[in-house]
Amino acid sequence: MGNDKQQDFKDFDLRNFQVPISYWHSAQQKYETCVTERFGIDLSTPARRWENWVVKLTFEKLGSEKHGNGFYVNVPNASYDIILTAGHNLVDKPEHYCSNIKIKQDPKEKKDIDVKPEMIRVCRKYFEDPDELNEIYDYGAILLKRPPSKRHRGFGFHLMLGLAPQLGKGAAYTEDEDKDILRDRMVYVCGYTPEDSPPEKSPRRSEGRCIGTNLHQLRYDANTKPGMSGGPVWVGFRGVETIVAIHTYGEAEETAGNRGTRVNLENTTTLNEGRVRVGRPGQVETLFDVVPVAAKPTVKESNAGYGFLLRPAGLDVKDTWPTSVTSPWVRWDSKKNKVSRSSRFDAHCEVKLPGLIIKPEKPFEIQTQEGNGWKQVQMEMELLDEGDLELLEEDPQSFEDTSEISFGPLTKNKNNVSYPLTPFSSSPYSLT
Incomplete structure (x- = not known):
């Protein structure tokens, strides 16, 4: 066909699919009080549009060419298009960026984009000490200045999906399956491998259960390959593709699951009435x-x-x-x-x-x-x-x-x- 699109993954996971409330019988609609935990993809959502939000990165790290991924996120009122990725795709040693970073065949510009240091933001703790021991801080962003008419919005997000249980806020993963909204949910991991190059090939997608959660990370049993770091980890939520983590590391040991940096904010303090x-x-x-x-x-x-x-x-x-x-x-x-x-x-x-x-x-x-x-x-x-x-x-x-x-x-x-x-x-x- 001239375009070798990946066909090795399903477009829909029917186990997670739910019919939109607007299509429910009128006698049932009144029982739905809030949609804050409605997982799944709506029928009206194009099946593979997420492919346009995933980008392949190449960069030189300590003298060797490396491959990674990033993805667009729809942040409202932003002055830039925002691409999230793993910090180790951007930093090669303390307080030093990788060289020759490129976005390969950016879907909006239809060409490679050179990423300059002024376009990069990395978590300060990881930038100062880019070690796997600091993996919970292994995240960064690339900012692309574009006029509003050329916005590339990307994956959705929702802070509700980043709420870890109040117990288990330390480094260990919580074993309480009932409290974390993502525990045992089906997640999707996407990205290009080193042998895949846009636009000739599309990003791959695999699926698996979220098997571990804490405040900073998710663990999941979806299959990944080397070079997919920085790709999106997402779920169907309120009918659309919603990001929950940045894929960062493969399995440390068998059955331990792959790891991703969770997309969230930390929350603290007290209650008082507003006036x-x-x-x-x-x-x-x-x-x-x-x-x-x-x-x-x-x-x-x-x-x-x-x-x-x-x-x-x-x-x-x-x-x-x-x-x-x-x-x-x-x-x-x-x-x-x-x-x-x-x-x-x-x-x-x-x-x-x-x-x-x-x-x-x-x-x-x-x-x-x-x-x-x-x-x-x-x-x-x-x-x-x-x-x-x-x-x-x-x-x-x-x-x-x-x-x-x-x-x-x-x-x-x-x-x-x-x-x-x-x-x-x-x-x-x-x-x-």
């Missing part, structure tokens, strides 16, 4: 970072999921977080009409931000999921009396707190639902 703080712009000190926590492969920024991370006290909006600092999530609970700080990410931490623009002072809406529908966050100040309002007008250093946070139907009324992005202190409405 609305009313004051002059610039006088409210509560700051948040708004980060993408979920995106499907082909959707644009308005349909991505976001989470709010409370900035540690003392850090200005332009400050870089110390590596030892973690921060609580904002949890939006529409059923209890409550906003709180949460030590651990869950489904209530994910929101939609229609019209989000990454620029200070630009308004956006906050929408939270309730069952199969959505509610809109509203912040008001009707309970403040005239004396409070007069004080706020006269004294630019003053502020007042009120508990007027609520969740209502989606509306286009901007009076109650428009808030600036970061910092919150630039608005008369702010969550504390």
Whole structure:
């Protein structure tokens, strides 16, 4: 046929496949309250589109040519196309990048791309000490500057899939099969081997069970070959191809499974109730970072999921977080009409931000999921009396707190639902 496409793997795993909720009988749809753990690929998803998101890398490491893989991820509001890969595909010795790194026949440009040092990001701990003993930090990224019209979005992701059990956070894999969402799930591992070259051949795909999990890594019994490091480890989740790890190492011993660096964030600290703080712009000190926590492969920024991370006290909006600092999530609970700080990410931490623009002072809406529908966050100040309002007008250093946070139907009324992005202190409405 002129194009020797790989045909040695199945396009669908029927054991994991589920019919989309939209095709359920109407009498059954009402029983589905949340789709946060719906695994499988929808019928409408093209069977092999993931092939366009996997790239082959070549590079010189300590004088020898080596082969590896990378893959595109659909990160919303990014200034670059983002390719994730293994750190050992990019670093050959402490604080030194491999030479002559190339993306072979990039599917978007239809040609090889030279990867310069300024295009590379590697976990700092691995960059300083690129040893297999630091394998949990063995990950990196390649940033390709492209105009929005040429975006190559890639695999979806969801922070829910990176939640390891609170037990078993150390180096050992947990044996508790019931607590980790990925334990015993079918995963797919993709990549080119050294003898495979695009575009003549497609990336290979194998499947197997996830047999071990911890906070930093996954183990799986899917078959891999040397040279596939940096390839994607993914599952079908909410109907689409969703990344869960970067393939990094083969089996250390028989039946131990291959290993991949897990795609997630670490979570810590406490619970507190949210309130609305009313004051002059610039006088409210509560700051948040708004980060993408979920995106499907082909959707644009308005349909991505976001989470709010409370900035540690003392850090200005332009400050870089110390590596030892973690921060609580904002949890939006529409059923209890409550906003709180949460030590651990869950489904209530994910929101939609229609019209989000990454620029200070630009308004956006906050929408939270309730069952199969959505509610809109509203912040008001009707309970403040005239004396409070007069004080706020006269004294630019003053502020007042009120508990007027609520969740209502989606509306286009901007009076109650428009808030600036970061910092919150630039608005008369702010969550504390």
